Amino acid sequence: MTGTNKTPRQSMPEQNPQVRARNFEEVPLGYTPEMAVAEAGRCLQCKNPTCVQGCPVNVDIPGFIKHIAAGRFDQAIGKIWERNSLPAVCGRVCPQEIQCEGNCLLGRKGEPVAIGNLERFAADWERAHHVCELPSREKATGKKVAVVGSGPSSLTVAGDLVLKGHEVSLLEAFHKPGGVLVYGIPEFRLPKDIVASEVSCLGAQGVSIECDVVVGRTVTVEELFEQGFDAVYLGVGAGLPKFMNIPGENLVSVLSANEYLTRANLMKAYLFPEVDTPIPQGRHVVVLGGGNVAMDSARTAMRLGAEKVSIVYRRSRAEMPARGAEIHHAEEEGLNFELLVNPVRYLGNEKGRLTGMECVRMELGEPDASGRRRPVTVPGSEFILECDLAIVAIGSGANPLLTRSTPDLPLNKWGYITANAETGKTGKKAVWAGGDIVTGAATVILAMGAGRKAADSIHEYLTWGW
Numbered sequence: 001m002t003g004t005n006k007t008p009r010q011s012m013p014e015q016n017p018q019v020r021a022r023n024f025e026e027v028p029l030g031y032t033p034e035m036a037v038a039e040a041g042r043c044l045q046c047k048n049p050t051c052v053q054g055c056p057v058n059v060d061i062p063g064f065i066k067h068i069a070a071g072r073f074d075q076a077i078g079k080i081w082e083r084n085s086l087p088a089v090c091g092r093v094c095p096q097e098i099q100c101e102g103n104c105l106l107g108r109k110g111e112p113v114a115i116g117n118l119e120r121f122a123a124d125w126e127r128a129h130h131v132c133e134l135p136s137r138e139k140a141t142g143k144k145v146a147v148v149g150s151g152p153s154s155l156t157v158a159g160d161l162v163l164k165g166h167e168v169s170l171l172e173a174f175h176k177p178g179g180v181l182v183y184g185i186p187e188f189r190l191p192k193d194i195v196a197s198e199v200s201c202l203g204a205q206g207v208s209i210e211c212d213v214v215v216g217r218t219v220t221v222e223e224l225f226e227q228g229f230d231a232v233y234l235g236v237g238a239g240l241p242k243f244m245n246i247p248g249e250n251l252v253s254v255l256s257a258n259e260y261l262t263r264a265n266l267m268k269a270y271l272f273p274e275v276d277t278p279i280p281q282g283r284h285v286v287v288l289g290g291g292n293v294a295m296d297s298a299r300t301a302m303r304l305g306a307e308k309v310s311i312v313y314r315r316s317r318a319e320m321p322a323r324g325a326e327i328h329h330a331e332e333e334g335l336n337f338e339l340l341v342n343p344v345r346y347l348g349n350e351k352g353r354l355t356g357m358e359c360v361r362m363e364l365g366e367p368d369a370s371g372r373r374r375p376v377t378v379p380g381s382e383f384i385l386e387c388d389l390a391i392v393a394i395g396s397g398a399n400p401l402l403t404r405s406t407p408d409l410p411l412n413k414w415g416y417i418t419a420n421a422e423t424g425k426t427g428k429k430a431v432w433a434g435g436d437i438v439t440g441a442a443t444v445i446l447a448m449g450a451g452r453k454a455a456d457s458i459h460e461y462l463t464w465g466w
């Protein structure tokens with residue numbers, strides 16, 4: 001294969017940037033069947049499909065694309081489901097550009113096949129037509145597994161183990177299942193009904209889903225074993241917000257992206273005036289950070305009515321960790337980028353309300369441990385950025401709530417659970433862990449990949465022992 005397909009990549013239609021910047025409807029509008037067939041026809045059906053090597057759950061990519069090219073959409077989704085139980089989610093939020101599409105042979109000389117768009121098309125087509133039957137369950141084993149958290153890693157574990165005949169209970173602290181997919185990623189990138197629909201498939205397969213259960217408070221891991229569970233999976237994510245620890249952080253209207261997005265998404269502030277969730281409004285909103293969380297917060301603030309939204313990032317655009325497509329969408333929507341800028345203190349008025357931020361300009365020096373060029377302060381470059389709402393999106397860490405109540409669970413020095421990378425086994429018997437609580441904040445598909453490996457290992461344990 002030479003990778004010489006000359007047909008141009010089908011671009012996905014999108015909402016007009018000026019219109020969408022003020023609504024919460026999804027930005028990309030999806031392929032029509034004709035567009036999907038045309039895009040699928042670009043695939044070279046490589047004998048050694050490098051795209052699959054780039055997929056953390058090894059979806060048979062040429063296999064499902066071949067079905068789309070032939071108009072067999074039902075078989076395409078069946079093929080994806082063999083490896084991925086959340087295709088409508090992954091088709092929308094996976095960093096395809098560095099995974100499957102980043103490895104596509106066509107990308108060497110031109111544009112890679114739009115694998116993510118095709119995955120999304122197949123999943124959306126199935127939701128609209130309901131033609132595929134869910135995979136059938138194996139004979140009941142009588143073994144019980146508690147899966148803590150309901151983000152993508154836990155959903156994958158639950159889905160895999162229920163099919164193998166085990167009794168699975170998903171225990172979620174919030175009042176809705178889905179993890180970051182519901183409380184973090186906004187509606188305009190990942191509509192809530194899509195997550196709900198993919199989660200409801202688990203319910204239909206027999207997974208019991210219990211919300212408002214905070215493991216570590218409502219019940220401990222030890223008590224789960226006493227209740228008769230044979231194995232426990234911990235997929236509790238990394239939801240503890242980080243702050244910059246600079247003066248003025250306690251002013252009213254300085255808040256974490258975690259809180260802001262949870263109020264906007266899970267507590268539905270985005271549905272105002274239908275739902276009246278209190279959420280701080282700003283005229284000039286400043287978001288600190290350069291990752292997906294920062295982009296999501298900034299674009300949400302714009303949609304909630306801010307006059308101006310600035311993203312303050314201490315490196316340059318090239319170092320921004322957010323997905324390229326999301327940075328591009330934010331630019332199109334008119335967000336202001338303050339690059340190579342670092343806040344040093346917040347400023348407030350006599351009522352304790354935020355009025356601005358003192359910032360310094362930065363320049364890039366030598367690469368640091370992360371391989372990115374280290375930002376260095378430009379002396380004498382202080383300036384004031386006026387703002388009335390600041391959202392801190394500079395990362396998150398491990399929440400100690402569960403781990404503190406499980407003292408014999410080995411952790412690393414940052415408080416993340418230590419687990420075997422190939423099996424998810426922790427240092428505590430019959431306890432597995434995976435996703436962000438092991439790796440630190442990462443991606444949906446890596447959390448799912450960890451869940452798949454752990455499910456295989458849990459099944460082996462329930463069959464053969466520790």
Ligand SMILES: Cc1cc2nc3c(=O)[nH]c(=O)nc-3n(C[C@H](O)[C@H](O)[C@H](O)COP(=O)(O)OP(=O)(O)OC[C@H]3O[C@@H](n4cnc5c(N)ncnc54)[C@H](O)[C@@H]3O)c2cc1C
Pocket residue numbers: 093094095148149150151152153154171172173174178179180181184185213214215216235236237238239261292293296323399401402434435436437441442443444445447
């Ligand atoms: C705003 C935002 C945008 C993102 N955008 C992208 C993106 O575009 N693409 C991408 O691939 N990744 C993205 N990510 C990262 C991705 O969402 C995470 O890597 C992924 O969700 C991690 O999955 P998880 O299953 O480990 O944990 P989570 O999704 O964090 O789920 C953990 C769940 O456990 C629950 N929980 C926590 N403690 C307890 C407890 N003690 N008892 C019971 N339940 C508990 C939590 O309430 C939560 O529901 C984004 C993250 C954020 C925050």
Ligand code: SF4
Pocket residue numbers: 042043044045046049050051052061062103104105106113115
């Ligand atoms: S998606 Fe790309 S790498 Fe994968 S089989 Fe098709 S052309 Fe080859």
